[in-house]
Amino acid sequence: MNNQDKTIKLAVNGGIGFGAKLNAKQLFALAKYIKEDSEIELTTFQQLYIEVLESQGSTVKEEFENVGLSIYPVGPYVKSLRTCGFCKGAEEEGMPVAIELNKRIAGIEVPWPLRPAYTGCPNACGEPLVNDIGVIKRNEGYDLYIGGKASGENARTAFKFKEGLTPDELFETVEKLLEVYKSNAKKREAFWKFINRFGFENIQNAVGA
Structure with a gap:
């Protein structure tokens, strides 16, 4: 196989919107x-x-990109934000906040693939409580959870990290969390394992929570 025949892998989705959907053009x-x-x-x-x-x-x-598909790197990066269906509408359930959060963190290199999730109400249809970082919109504020794990015998729900955040506070806190993880985790150490080893309270202190 010559250089011209080499392939690359792309991670693609239809962008952050009303659930995981693709249109005909895509x-x-x-x-x-x-x-x-x-x-x-x-x-x-x-x-x-x-x-x-x-x-x-x-x-x-x-x-x-011309048909609205979003492209992300494959491997040890922050994945694109998993979302719910926003059943009550974009503004009421905070879709602009979800879009901005995804824009800020998706594709950041981390020690191990990290899965963030967002849901626009306490029903938590986007499964934020079983992902590495989860956000739930409650009224006008945003609750932040960390350390969820969806599979395996040691599966667990996430721990509440902060609650009632404004959008700017949410963005800042998540970005700080990622910096703490990147700076202190071992090579190939999953986020939930990092929390276990480093300590929840130590992460709070490092982030300034």
Whole structure:
């Protein structure tokens, strides 16, 4: 295989909106680069993994972005924000806040893939309590949870880290959390393992919670 034949993997989704959805234009754009004998992986954090030729990378990204697809790196990065269906509407359930949070953190390199989730009400349909970082909108404030784990014998719900945050406080706190994790975690140490080892109270002190 020569350099022109090398492939790269892209993580793609339809952006932060009313749940995990794709429209016809987006599906056509994806289909253009999927071979008949290839498969697309659908991840639990609402992303599609697609392989394309490295030489086509810039063109593919431009085409995908033109139809509203969002593209993220694959590997040890903060994943795009998992969201609920925003059943009561974008403004009431804080979709602008979810979009901004995703813009700020998705794609940041971390020691181990980190899954954030957001839901617009206490029903928690976006599963924020079983992801690494979870946000629940309550009335006009935002509650922040950390350390959830969805699978395995040691699965657990997340711990409440802060509550009643304003949007700016939420963004600042999450960004500080990621800095503490990046600066203090061991190589390939999952976020929940880092919390166990480093200590919840020590994380609070480091973040200034």
